[in-house]
Amino acid sequence: MKVLVAVKRVVDYNVKIRIKPDGSGVDTANLKMSMNPFDEIAVEEAVRWKEKGLATEVVVVSIGPQAAQDTLRTGLAMGADRALLIKTDAEVQPLAVAKLLKAAAEREKPDVVILGKQAIDDDSNQTGQMLAALLGWPQGTFISATEKTGEGRLSVVREIDGGLETLSLAPPCVLTTDLRLNEPRYASLPNIMKAKKKPLDTVAPEELGVDIAPRLTLVKVEEPPRRKAGVIVGSVGELVDRLKNEAKVL
Amino acid sequence: MRALVLAEHDNRSLKPATHAAVTAALALGGSADVLVAGAGAAAAAEAAAKIAGVGRVLLADDPAHAEALAEPLADLLVGLAAEYDALLAPATACGKNAMPRVAALLDVQQISEIVAVVDADTFVRPIYAGNALATVRSSDAKKVITVRTTAFEKAAETGAAPVEAIAAAAPCDAARFLERRVVESVRPELTAARVVVAGGRGIGSDGAFALVSQLADLLGGAVGASRAAVDAGFIPNDAQVGQTGKIVAPDLYIAVGISGAIQHIAGMKDSKVIVAINKDGEAPIFQVADYGLVADVFEAVPALIDSLSA
Ligand SMILES: Cc1cc2nc3c(=O)[nH]c(=O)nc-3n(C[C@H](O)[C@H](O)[C@H](O)COP(=O)(O)OP(=O)(O)OC[C@H]3O[C@@H](n4cnc5c(N)ncnc54)[C@H](O)[C@@H]3O)c2cc1C
Ligand SMILES: Nc1ncnc2c1ncn2[C@@H]1O[C@H](COP(=O)(O)O)[C@@H](O)[C@H]1O
Numbered sequence: 001m002k003v004l005v006a007v008k009r010v011v012d013y014n015v016k017i018r019i020k021p022d023g024s025g026v027d028t029a030n031l032k033m034s035m036n037p038f039d040e041i042a043v044e045e046a047v048r049w050k051e052k053g054l055a056t057e058v059v060v061v062s063i064g065p066q067a068a069q070d071t072l073r074t075g076l077a078m079g080a081d082r083a084l085l086i087k088t089d090a091e092v093q094p095l096a097v098a099k100l101l102k103a104a105a106e107r108e109k110p111d112v113v114i115l116g117k118q119a120i121d122d123d124s125n126q127t128g129q130m131l132a133a134l135l136g137w138p139q140g141t142f143i144s145a146t147e148k149t150g151e152g153r154l155s156v157v158r159e160i161d162g163g164l165e166t167l168s169l170a171p172p173c174v175l176t177t178d179l180r181l182n183e184p185r186y187a188s189l190p191n192i193m194k195a196k197k198k199p200l201d202t203v204a205p206e207e208l209g210v211d212i213a214p215r216l217t218l219v220k221v222e223e224p225p226r227r228k229a230g231v232i233v234g235s236v237g238e239l240v241d242r243l244k245n246e247a248k249v250l
Numbered sequence: 251m252r253a254l255v256l257a258e259h260d261n262r263s264l265k266p267a268t269h270a271a272v273t274a275a276l277a278l279g280g281s282a283d284v285l286v287a288g289a290g291a292a293a294a295a296e297a298a299a300k301i302a303g304v305g306r307v308l309l310a311d312d313p314a315h316a317e318a319l320a321e322p323l324a325d326l327l328v329g330l331a332a333e334y335d336a337l338l339a340p341a342t343a344c345g346k347n348a349m350p351r352v353a354a355l356l357d358v359q360q361i362s363e364i365v366a367v368v369d370a371d372t373f374v375r376p377i378y379a380g381n382a383l384a385t386v387r388s389s390d391a392k393k394v395i396t397v398r399t400t401a402f403e404k405a406a407e408t409g410a411a412p413v414e415a416i417a418a419a420a421p422c423d424a425a426r427f428l429e430r431r432v433v434e435s436v437r438p439e440l441t442a443a444r445v446v447v448a449g450g451r452g453i454g455s456d457g458a459f460a461l462v463s464q465l466a467d468l469l470g471g472a473v474g475a476s477r478a479a480v481d482a483g484f485i486p487n488d489a490q491v492g493q494t495g496k497i498v499a500p501d502l503y504i505a506v507g508i509s510g511a512i513q514h515i516a517g518m519k520d521s522k523v524i525v526a527i528n529k530d531g532e533a534p535i536f537q538v539a540d541y542g543l544v545a546d547v548f549e550a551v552p553a554l555i556d557s558l559s560a
Contacts, residue, residue, distance in 0.1 A: 013513070017378045026382055038494075094350070095359040118494060123377055124362045129320065129350035138425035139320055141347050144487065155428065159487045160343040161441075161496075162260075166428040167319075173424070179477060179494065180487060215359035219372060219385040227519055230540035232531070236553040239525065239543050247523045247540065249445075249502040250469070250558070 001171070003046040003055045004110035005080065006101055006128075007039040007062050009071040010121045023220040026121075035071045038116025040078075040184040041177040045146065046114055047079035048182065054148055057081050061104050063097055065089050069200065076195035077187030083200040084108075088212065092205075094122070096212040098130035103208035105135060110172065112154070117142050117176040128176035138173045144180040251280025251370055254308075254330060256323075256339035256348070257298050261288045261316065264297035266442050267340035269404035272301050274397040275338045276405070277367035281305045283334075284411075287326055287418070289316035295413045302406040312418030317430070318344050321422035324351035329419065331356055331392065336370075341396040341497075353394035360394045361386060365401035379493040380516040399441065400499035400520055433486050438472050440489065445471030445502045448491055448518070451478035452507020452528065452547055459484040461551045462506055468558050474498065474518075476508045492517035507547045510535025527551065 011017055012034040018027045035043075049055035060075035061084040062068040072083035086100050105113055115128040132139035140146075140156035147155045149168065158165045159178045187195070205212050233239045243250045253275035258265040268284065275282035282303060286295040287310045295309040308330070314322045327337055327348070337352060339345030341363045353360035365383070366374035372387045373395070440446065447469065449462035459479070466473045474496070475489040491498055493516035503521035508514060510526070510533055518524070519538055526539035529546050536542040543550055 011378070016512070017381055019382050026378060093359050095354060095357070098354055120493070121378055123375075123379070123493065124360075125346050126350035126353070126360050126362060129347065130354035130360075132320075133324060133351040133354035138422065139347075139351070140425075141320070142343065158343075160430075161488060162432040163430065163486060163488050165317075165430045168426040168428050170424040178487075180481065215390050216361065216386040216388055219387050221377075222383045222385070224376065224380060224383050224519075227524070227538040229537045230524075230542065232536070232542045232544060236543065236545075236550055236557055239541055240554070240557050242541060243502070243523070243525070247502075249523050 001049070001055050001111040002057045002109065003049065003059070004105060004108055004113045005039070005042045005046050005058060005060050005075065006113065006115040007043065007060050007071050007075050008036040008119050009033050009062065009064050009068045010036045010119055013037055013120055019221050019223055023222060025218060025221055033067070035074050036116050036119050038118055038177050041179070041181050042114040042116055043075045043078050043080060044182045044184040045177065050079065059084060059108055059110070061086065061101065063088065063092050063100050072200055073195050074187065076198045077192040078185060082198060085200060085202045086205060086208065087202050088205050090212060091214055092212050093214050093216060094124045094126040095130055095215065096210065097127050098134055099210045100205055100208060100212070101127070101131050102134045103210055112171055112173055112175060114175045114177065117178055128174050132174035135172070135174070138169045140167055140169050140173065141176045142178040143175055144178050146175070251278050251336070252334045253278055253280060253282045253336040253338060254334045255282055255284045256327065256345060257284050257286045257294065258340050258342050258344060259286060259288060259291060259294035261291045262293060264294045266404050267342055267399040268298060269301055270399035270402040271338050271340040271397045272304060272405040273402040274364065274367060275336065276303050278336055278370050280335070283308060285310070285327070285330065287315040287318070287323055289313050299411040299413050300407040300409050302409045304409050304411040306411050307413045308416045309413055310416050310418045314418045314421040317427040319422065319425055319427060320348040320351050321425050322419040323348045324355060325419035327352045328355045336393040336395060338395045338397055340399045345396050349394055349396050356392055356394065358390045358392055358394045359388065360396070361388060362396050363398045364395055365398050379512050380519065381512065398497055400497050433488055437466060438470070440472040440474055441496055441498055443472035443500050445469040446474045446498050446500045447471050447504045447506065448474030448476065448508060449479050449484065449506050450476040450508030451482060453479065453484060456484040458548070461547070465504070465551055465555055468555060476514050505535050506551060508535055509533050510538065
């Protein structure tokens with residue numbers, strides 16, 4: 001089984017973002033950038049499949065500027081075999097990302113494409129589902145477990161609103177990861193060194209024949225209404241009293 | 251402007267998330283129909299017909315739609331799309347799963363989790379875990395939208411729309427449903443509850459998590475959790491509140507042993523009244539709490555339970 005994993009370079013989840021004073025966007029200059037956490041989970045899953053002999057090759061792909069190379073190198077250091085950078089400085093929205101990933105899938109011919117369920121910057125939660133639709137493949141989103149079953153199918157457990165659901169998918173298919181799928185490894189120093197020598201190809205969106213023009217225009221970005229810190233109460237008795245008589249929620 | 255809203259239901263009953271999505275659809279300035287796709291879902295369709303402002307209810311009742319699998323559901327919506335200017339769904343697990351498929355098949359850039367409608371092309375949505383609100387304008391002729399249900403009032407139930415049976419989509423063998431393990435609970439649903447009591451890693455064990463449930467029951471509330479509490483196995487995944495879990499906005503949210511990471515705050519900061527109980531007075535949760543109690547969970551929660559049951 002060949003696996004393609006999509007990894008996005010995003011502002012690190014620990015960093016508090018700043019909104020530009022003129023409201024034209026989010027200022028990401030000089031912020032710590034990392035691989036989207038859900039994509040780390042995706043890489044980890046693919047690498048584990050390889051270690052178990054289920055996957056033959058793991059290819060990581062990213063769409064973004066030159067600096068997205070670092071994200072790809074992280075994926076290689078975690079154990080991926082090759083990397084593909086679809087290089088552009090333009091903003092690429094999920095539909096266009098999905099089209100580029102479709103083009104990459106047509107070149108690489110993977111049996112499974114794994115993505116994160118959500119990029120923690122745009123919080124769109126769209127790309128995997130869109131890619132599955134464009135390829136005409138079945139999808140298993142928000143997954144917390146996978147297992148290879150008979151007839152070459154994959155059984156996947158999904159995190160849904162009421163609990164968990166299990167689907168049986170026939171590859172080629174698209175999966176998106178949820179938090180409980182695994183705990184991603186840290187790349188060891190020797191593996192980081194080795195990753196520098198692994199192959200990394202670069203292509204431009206135009207070479208893949210994909211129009212990436214955005215469909216959504218950003219009108220403005222604003223601070224959400226801030227909650228103010230309230231009072232610290234001295235005792236459980238005071239808390240109950242205030243909830244009953246002041247907030248009137250009991 | 252004609253809008254079609256995908257109903258959220260479990261074949262037996264219609265979920266209130268649908269009512270919020272209808273409100274968002276009507277805010278686009280035209281009419282709204284509702285699609286119920288299910289198997290044995292006539293009762294859910296009848297309930298949808300009562301939602302105020304709904305023009306008609308389309309019912310695709312067929313085994314192919316029994317489990318709301320995304321592949322046939324998206325095909326069904328795409329087949330209906332020609333008649334509509336906008337397709338909307340609540341941003342539930344089901345809506346998030348199916349709608350981007352619809353959008354891609356229609357070559358539309360979906361607008362996820364809107365919290366406000368500015369006009370028929372312009373919407374507000376949170377980004378970066380709710381730390382910024384983006385206003386975006388869509389240039390697509392047709393809109394595909396998911397709706398954050400806590401941001402819209404639930405439409406009333408004073409309507410009487412006709413229910414029309416429509417043909418189902420073909421089933422897809424490449425994705426087969428095997429089983430669903432639903433967490434059975436007599437408590438109100440997390441996203442619709444008036445009170446939510448949520449526990450975090452500070453609770454320490456799944457045995458002690460019973461304290462959180464006990465408090466929730468006493469208040470007629472739902473039980474929520476931080477990611478850390480779910481990861482530790484104190485409680486199933488469907489209780490996770492946050493950026494990548496459920497979004498809640500109850501009248502009263504009580505956070506117990508939760509530090510208040512931005513990813514958690516993202517899911518509960520629109521609650522009316524927030525109470526935090528944490529032994530660390532410096533915990534960031536206190537910055538968003540209306541009432542903070544710096545105390546040990548194991549002293550404060552039993553005392554709270556005693557005081558409320560007295
Ligand atoms: C991609 C990604 C997505 C995420 N999505 C979410 C999400 O949707 N929801 C979410 O919640 N988190 C999410 N997180 C995790 C988030 O960053 C935090 O790690 C998590 O919320 C912490 O949970 P916690 O507050 O329970 O644990 P901790 O941060 O460990 O806090 C425990 C708190 O309990 C207090 N405490 C300990 N013992 C006691 C006691 N005896 N009495 C009173 N207080 C006590 C401590 O003072 C501390 O403040 C996400 C993280 C990532 C990377
Ligand atoms: N620019 C990108 N490069 C590579 N993968 C991406 C990119 N954008 C999104 N993805 C993938 O799509 C997933 C969901 O992103 P989104 O739909 O934007 O929330 C991410 O977790 C990634 O796996």
